[in-house]
Amino acid sequence: MASHSACGIYTCFSIVLMPLLITPLCDGGKVLVFPVDGSHWINMKIMIEELHARGHSIKVIRPSTSWYIKEESPLYDSITIPENIALQNFLQIFLDDYIKAQREGVSSFTFLKLTWQFLSMLSVAHSMNCDMLAQIFHDESLIQSLLDAQYDLVLTDPAISTGIVLAKYLNIPTVLNVRWISSGDGLFAIAPSPLSYVPVPGSGLTDNMSFMERLKNMFFYSLVVFQERFMVGPCYKAICHKHIQGGCDTISLLQEADIWLFRSDFVFDFPRPTMPNVVYIGGFQCKPAQPLLPDLEDFVESAGEHGVIIMTLGTYVKALPNDIAEEIASVFAKMPQKVIWRHIGQRPSTLGNNTLIVDWMPQKDLLGHPQIKVFVAHGGTNGVQEAIYHGVPVLGIPLFFDQFDNLLRLQERGAGKIINLADVNSHSFDQGLKEVLHQDSYRxxxxxxxxxxRDQPIAPLDHAIFWMEYVMRHKGAAHLRTEAYRMPWYIYYSIDVLVTLLVAVTFFVLSTFIMFRFLCCRGRTSKVKQH
Amino acid sequence: MASHSACGIYTCFSIVLMPLLITPLCDGGKVLVFPVDGSHWINMKIMIEELHARGHSIKVIRPSTSWYIKEESPLYDSITIPENIALQNFLQIFLDDYIKAQREGVSSFTFLKLTWQFLSMLSVAHSMNCDMLAQIFHDESLIQSLLDAQYDLVLTDPAISTGIVLAKYLNIPTVLNVRWISSGDGLFAIAPSPLSYVPVPGSGLTDNMSFMERLKNMFFYSLVVFQERFMVGPCYKAICHKHIQGGCDTISLLQEADIWLFRSDFVFDFPRPTMPNVVYIGGFQCKPAQPLLPDLEDFVESAGEHGVIIMTLGTYVKALPNDIAEEIASVFAKMPQKVIWRHIGQRPSTLGNNTLIVDWMPQKDLLGHPQIKVFVAHGGTNGVQEAIYHGVPVLGIPLFFDQFDNLLRLQERGAGKIINLADVNSHSFDQGLKEVLHQDSYRxxxxxxxxxxRDQPIAPLDHAIFWMEYVMRHKGAAHLRTEAYRMPWYIYYSIDVLVTLLVAVTFFVLSTFIMFRFLCCRGRTSKVKQH
Structure with missing residues (x-):
């Protein structure tokens, strides 16, 4: 276990094992953080807390309309960039529409419409972030202050590319805190990803695909490339062209990053090729459960041997469509278990006495409580990782983004079951819930x-901090990063070598053929002459 | 740091961080070891020592003619398989010839001859090991005793495939302790390895190649495939066919292994794609230096400010050709440094008073001594890793196997210099030695x-032990291993999908073309009719 806090002279950047030649950097580093709002911020904040606890000073860049990232905090100083429209409102409208469309059932037409809506939403979101980036570059005194501050590290979530462009401009070693990026799974940009067994994010596929599924995977890959080339990349590329010598694009900026802290691991994800500078920190936010508040504890204990079901569909869903809420409440009402349901919106008329509706719940602590039997969840990465950490089986109702893919990974391992939103009714929900509750295999x-x-040589959060401090100590980690991404594609794939070999072989075969033909003809001609 | 020794209840298989759900396996595991002789055994023995210290019981399978692996040891029990010819003698003849041929200078003809000799040697060596494997299968009581013993783990070095075939037969989780395997670098068999930036072992190339170098890399790759298909693989395949249901081949057996403990890291090696079940343990054998024996310490200290040069060309070279030894000795004699030279064979007439000739030297402890200025070495993996650990620059004279490739990695990073055996004379050796001594950049x-x-979150040896115990705890690590190797090549490379898409597009284009042509012709025909 990396016990960074108890190692004498190397207090902040200690290596317990082999300290002989390490240059300690004990004054604490200066970290510039460019986060992404929403559930992404929950993760980033945990890293900031840990960095702060280890004596680093942190500056966070946030938009004025941010709904999670506070301007003032004991953990960090902040720089606020004025923004006119809140991404939140804009996203909320899209998500409500998206849920409605799904509820109507996904025909081919709806699927195409949803995909197009999603791509358009992404495009607008990135365009808003490009405006923010342009504002930063426009503010000369801000840029000068960022340059003067001489940060040791940029820590950024590349779901929005603003941070990596700024890091390039400031020429500061960069660590990515990454799950999905604009152009799909970050690993497609960095490590070879054979489409025969690496499912594209959003495709809803596993690593074991039939022929038709591999066709679908290829289609999704084309979509990811299209999205990056035509809907997300161009606005950042224009800013790069204007402000950064030699220009840049978002994909190569990702590939230039020193370390990728990947919020996943291979207990959760399917095995696939990776690179030496990708560090897997899935579940880094998980901690042993803390005791519940007395009221909640009493409610949980009152369930007796039947135990408790908890349900939440995440922070994005403000209100479930009424019909679904009614169906779910009626199923809960008939269960012998107690239920804690994070539900915002109209109180269902079918609600039973056994169901406690809450605005917020201490999800991590509940998941760690031995009384919890099933977790009904939307499949956000954080919740799924916490369910794995505490060993609670999941009944999943995926809504959007990576949620279906996340739940699919549990379902593939027999640790969860998916019901699509279109299929949720009292019958399917009742069946699904009872299956996960009573079939022991799920638990x-x-x-x-x-x-x-849990069986790892080093806790994921310690691992994350180690690599951030490593990058600060050594001013980057270029030796862990291949430079192959700088190659043109025909060199990367050895096309030039293969074509040369093909030409050489063809030339050899042809010239041999011509020579034999010539010799043969000459033989015949002389025979003819002899005759 | 994984402090396995101080963790209460999980004494032997402890995880300090997250012990909640871990099933302890405290009786100690049963490990069956199938090692490779020579310098490979030095590495394996360190792992055995550590496993033994942690309470595991170990059984080693060795040939009767082994020159390093003792029959009796306090660390392990052994099973001895009778062998008629010692691999050692056979290898020695080849190596002596190989050195002689190199000394004569490497023309294209010599290069081809050497390559062929090398391949033939490999083929014979593997054929001897196949005989040993056949003997094991022939001995029914031995096989039964191996089955009865119910080992928890097979630990094997796949430079010789005997261990992986046996592990498959016994159906035991397998960990590989691997540097190079018969078919070249093990990673080519497991992770995607684009030939544009992943140099094939033995090619003498880096990760930054010109067009001609990439052609050379392709040639070496073909050689590796040829070697595996026609010179190494067949004899094991025949045994697999005879004894293992469904048959097997050495490459897929490697791909089936649970964990690869790779004796390298990316400080030493060029960055490249890797897989989740490959653990990098380069330099795991390195330890802080122990004090020297008084006589040697006196000699080292007597060098004063000039310091000491140490030289060894490894265990395989029994005697350097006399002319080279004379040239080297004459250069050493003129240096103000003291020299410790591990040299077997005739004492050079040009030897100076400053040079101490020894049969054996405490290499690790000397490398860790602050007086040592340069390490003259052949470039074996162990020596190079120890030089890196202690920060001593290297003047390399590569002889065979992976030695040139190893030294090249140091040279590329400005930490060492290579002189080829053919070029060694008093002038070149003098120049090389002075360059590495006096140019500060090397040090x-x-x-x-x-x-x-040294800056790692967990010591490489602890990492190695962690993963071996992990495999024992969980009866394998299948979730870290892709099953993609079971796919036929045309599926793996998505050829079937691409051909289908190509046919579909062609059909679409052609039918559109025909339709337009038809419409167009009809138009014309009606016009003609109207006229």
Whole structure:
């Protein structure tokens, strides 16, 4: 276990094992953080807390309309960039529409419409972030202050590319805190990803695909490339062209990053090729459960041997469509279990006495409580990782983004079950819930995942901090990063070499053929002459 | 730091960080070891020592003619398989010839001859090991005792495939302790390895190649495939066919292994794609230096400010050709430094008073002594890793196997210099030695590598042990391993999908073309009719 806090002379940047030649950097580093709002911020904040606890000073760049990232905090100083429209409102409208469309059932036409809506939403969101980036570059005194501050590290979530462009301009070593990026799974940009067994994010596929599924995977890959080339990349590229010598594009900026802290691991994800500078920190936010508040504890304990079901569909969903809420409430009402349901909106008329509706719940602490039998969840990365950590099986109702893919990974391992939003009714929900509750295999498989996840040589958060401090100590980690991304594609794929070999072989075969033909003809001609 | 020794209840298989759900396996595991002789055994023995210290019981399978692996040891029990010819003698003849041929200078003809000799040697060596494997399968009581013993783990070095075939037969989780395997670098068999930036072992190339170098890399790759298909693989395949249901081949057996403990890291090696079940443990054998024996310490200290040069060309070279030894000795004699030279064979007539000739030297402890200025070495993996650990620059004279490639990695980073055997004379050796001694960049670069190498979140040996115990705890690590290797090549490379898409597009284009032509012709025909 990396015990960074108890190692004498190397207090802040200690290596317990092999300290002989390490230059300690004990004054604390200066970290510039460019986060992404929403659930992404929840993760980033945990890293900031840990960096702060280890004596680093942190500056956070946030938009004025941010809904999670506070301007003032004991953990960090902030720089606020004025923004006119809140991404939140804009996203909320899209998400409500998206849920409605899904509820109507996904025909081919709806699927195409949803995909196009999603791409358009992404494009607008990135365009808003490009405006923010342009504002930063426009503010000369801000840029000068960022240059003068001489940060040791940029820590950024590349779901929005603003941070990596700024890091390039400031020429500061960069660490990515990454799950998905604009152009799909970050690993497609960095490590070879054979489409035969690496499912594209959003495709809803596993690593074991039929022929038709591999066709679908290829289609999704084309979509990812299209999205990056035509809907996300161009606005950043224009800013790069204007402000950064030699220009840049978002994909190569990602590939230039020193370390990728990937919020996943291979207990959760399917095995696939990776690179030496990708560090897997899935579940880094998980901690042993804290005791519940007395009221909640009483409610949980009152369930007795039947235990408790908890349900939340995440922070993005303000209100479930009424019909679904009614159906779900009626199923809960008939269960012998107690239920804690994070539900915002109209109180369902079918609600039973056993169901406690809350605005917010201490999800991590509840998941760690031995009384919790099933977690009904939307499949956000954080919730799924916490369910794995605590070994609680999941009944999943995926809504958008990576949620279906996340839940699929649990379902594939027999540790969870998916019901699509279009299929949710009292019958399907009742069946699904009882299946996950009563079939022991769900709990056993989830507990197996939990054992595997917890069995690591170093805690994921310690691992994350180690690599951030490593990058500060050594001013980057270029030796862990391949420079192959700088190659043109025909060199990367050895096309030039293969074509040369093909030409050489063809030339050899042809010239041999011509020579033989010539010799043969000459033979015949002389025979003819002899005759 | 994984402090396995001080963690209460999970004494032997402890995880300090997240012990909640881990099933302890405290009786100690049963490990069956199938090692490779020579310098490979030095590495394996360190792992065995550590496993033994942690309470595991170990059984080693060795040939009767082994020159390093003792039959009796306090660390392990052994099973001895009778062998008629010692691989050692056979290898020695080849190596002596190989050195002689190199000394004569490497013309294209010599190069081809050497390559062929090398391949033939490999083929014979593997054929001897196949005989040993056949003997094991022939001995029914031995096989039964191996089955009865119910080992928890097979630990094997796949430079010789005997261990992986046996592990498959016994159906035991397998960990590979691997540097190079018969078919070249193990990673070519497991992770995607684009030939544009991943140099094939033995090619003498870096990750930054010109067009001609990439052609050369392709040639070496073909050689590796040829070697595996026609010279190494067949004899094991025949045994697989006879004894293992469904048959097997050495490459897929490697791909089936649970964990690869790779004796390298990316401070030493060029960055490249890797897989989740590959653990990098380069330099795991390195330890802080122990004090020298008084006589040797006196000799080292007597060098004063000039310091000491140490030289060894490894265990395989019994005697350097006399002319080279004379040239080297004459250069050493003129240096103000003291020299410690591990030299077997005739004492050079040009030897100076400053040079101490020894049969054996405490290489690790000397490299860690502050008086040592340069390490003259052949470039074996162990020596190079120890030089990196202690930050001592290297003057390399590569002889065979991976030695040139190893030294090239140091040279590329400005931490070492290579002189080929053919070029060694008093002038070149004198120049090379003085360059590495007096150009500060060599020492600075090597010390930078040392700092990077030592800066790891967990010591490589602890990492290795963690993963071996992990495999025992969880009865394998299948979730970290892709099953993609089971796909036929045309599926793996998505050829079937691409051909289908190509046919579909062609059909679409052609039918559109025909339709337009038809419409167009009809138009014309009606016009003609109207006229």
């Amino acid at each position: 056993h498989n989830m507990q197996r995942l939990s054992r595997l996840h | 600075h670069n090597m010390q930078r590598l040392s700092r990077l190498h």
